[in-house]
Amino acid sequence: MTLSEAWDRLFWAAIIVVLIGLVWIRFLESVIGPCDGPGLLVALAVGIVFFATGWRSAAARKKREMTETEAKDEL
Amino acid sequence: MANLADVSSQVSTRAAESAPPKKRVLSDTWYSVLLITPAMIFIFIFALFPLGYAINVSLRYADLTSPQGISDYVGLENYRFALNDNIFWASVQRTLTFGVAAVAIEMVLGIAIAFLLNEIKWLKGLARSLFILPLAASPVAVGLIWRYMYHPEFGVYNGILASLGLPEQNWLGSTALAMPSVIIFDVWQWTPFVALIVLAGLQALPKEPFEAARLDKASTWRILRTLTFPMLAPVLTLVFVLRAIDAVRLYDAVFSLTQGGPGQATEVVTYYLYRLGLRFFRLDQSSAMSLLFLYAVVVFTALLMRRFMRNIAERARRA
Amino acid sequence: MQSAKTSLGDVIRHLVMLVVLIIFLFPIYWMIATSFKAAPDILTRPPTWTFTPTLDNYRFAFEEANFGLYIGNTLLVAGVSTILVIIFGSLASYSFARYNPGDGHIMFFILTTRMMPGIAVIIPFFLIFREVGNTDIGKALLIGLDRPGALIIVYTVLNLPFAIWLMHSFFQDIPKELEHSARLDGYGRIQTFIRVVLPLAAPGIAVTAIFSLMFAWNEFLFAFILTRDMARTITVGVSGFISQQGILWGPLTAAAVVCVVPMLLFALALQRYMVRGLTFGAVRG
Structure with missing residues (x-):
């Protein structure tokens, strides 16, 4: 993953974390009462998962590309 | 060109200090980073520092009218308040109403005027220049002029209506008409923006496909639908995005025309934030709402501008 | 488009253009005209279109209002x-x-x-x-x-x-x-x-x-x-001409003219680059 791809992914991860946090406060808390600790954890967890999947798929893609170029070089 | 001279002297002193010409002390990458550093320091300090400050205040209790001023941390309490504040959501709704109405009217009128300008033969240049004028005027100054023109007794619009035998209107004073009046003002100021940019797009279109279509005896409507609009799409998207972002930030016009009134009929988000933060000095709540507003604008900008940004990056890479 | 001769469509197009231009320029005209009106001419009902021009509003803006x-x-x-x-x-x-x-x-x-x-x-x-x-x-x-x-x-x-x-x-x-x-x-x-x-x-x-x-x-x-x-x-x-006591329309319009007109001239000088500037350089114009 290049630095610029990582940054892009991080940016969207942050956007998603905040979104989940806001939805939590606005909708879930009105039902179950104030509890921001768990909400924060859930939001952060989703953000980390989102970032990690992006990281892994980028790594897999890079590996594939590298093997492809190696195959071409051998030809 | 005093500015140019400044630039040169600044660069040459830097050259003497850190990067003597001809000898490659710095790689291209570091050279490019060095060049953007002064601007980035400025932007970082003065854009991100206030942001950090706002986040900090939004997590505290901060009522400047109380003796403690900015006081203890209260967790996410202010966000909880903001998300459940009906006045805030009503103002968000007004901003959306304003934005959708104003931008839609401006796009339609602006595109129509652009086509008209593109077709006329005489005094095209003059008409085009005159259309620039509303854009250049300070929104607050012309907004106040419009407030005078909207005046129920001495205003020229009611004067014209009366001389045509039509009923006079209480433009800014009635709850029902105040928002449309603000929208009319915005349409006056920004329709030329759409018209000019779309006109530039129209004039940049290649001639050949249109000539071919005309030889094929394609109808005007068909040419518009299959050639003109698809080819104009990038320009139209850009104009739309720029106008939409600007409409959400509307403040000057509301300040000069109605101050949010009558009642709260024209109190858009920006004006509510101003009232809460700088009239009632509830810095905590207004900071939390400001950040929510900022978040919405950033997401909106990022979603709409992604392709635009990618094009720029592409172009830079090819150069 | 097809011929050099003036068609009816051309005449209509130009008339529409003229009307649109008048609508868009009218507020600027009204601002400039009002700034030269004496106080009684500003507060008339219906508004006057003819008046004897005076510089009083400008004098007030610069001398009294700093x-x-x-x-x-x-x-x-x-x-x-x-x-x-x-x-x-x-x-x-x-x-x-x-x-x-x-x-x-x-x-x-x-x-x-x-x-x-x-x-x-x-x-x-x-x-x-x-x-x-x-x-x-x-x-x-x-x-x-x-x-x-x-x-x-x-x-x-x-x-x-x-x-x-x-x-x-x-x-x-x-x-x-x-x-x-x-x-x-x-x-x-x-x-x-x-x-x-x-x-x-x-x-x-x-x-x-x-x-x-x-x-x-x-x-x-x-x-x-x-x-x-x-x-x-x-x-x-x-x-600042809006106060608790009321609005001083005359000096306000004079001040607005001083504020707006220099920018109008700048914009006219810049018109070749206007589109480029307004779109952050994205459309060359």
């Missing part, structure tokens, strides 16, 4: 911030156009700072400048509430993103080959930038400078919140 000071403040703030914007902006913009550091992401980040709603960051600015204004550094550099330094900083930050993007499009128009041949002639990178690139980009830099000036001149929100009377700028001055 408008000269506001113009001076505006020129100082707009001028200094524009110089800073051009210095920092041209370096950064050239770097982005030639070397593309950050692969578009930094450029995009810069653009988003421009899209920030001013109201969302104004409270921190207000509090920070209030603090800084009480320190020795703040006093020496005139940074603080109701000091020109505060507005200079704010306008530089607000204009830098715009300037970087607009100049970016001008720098990209300069053929890279010219720089290559300069480098072959033995110029270093910095010499190339100063002797080859900057002169070629001069029109773009001038256009950017005028746009920055116009923005700073027309800005209201920050000027309104961060100044009181000493550092007041022209747009705030215009709104």
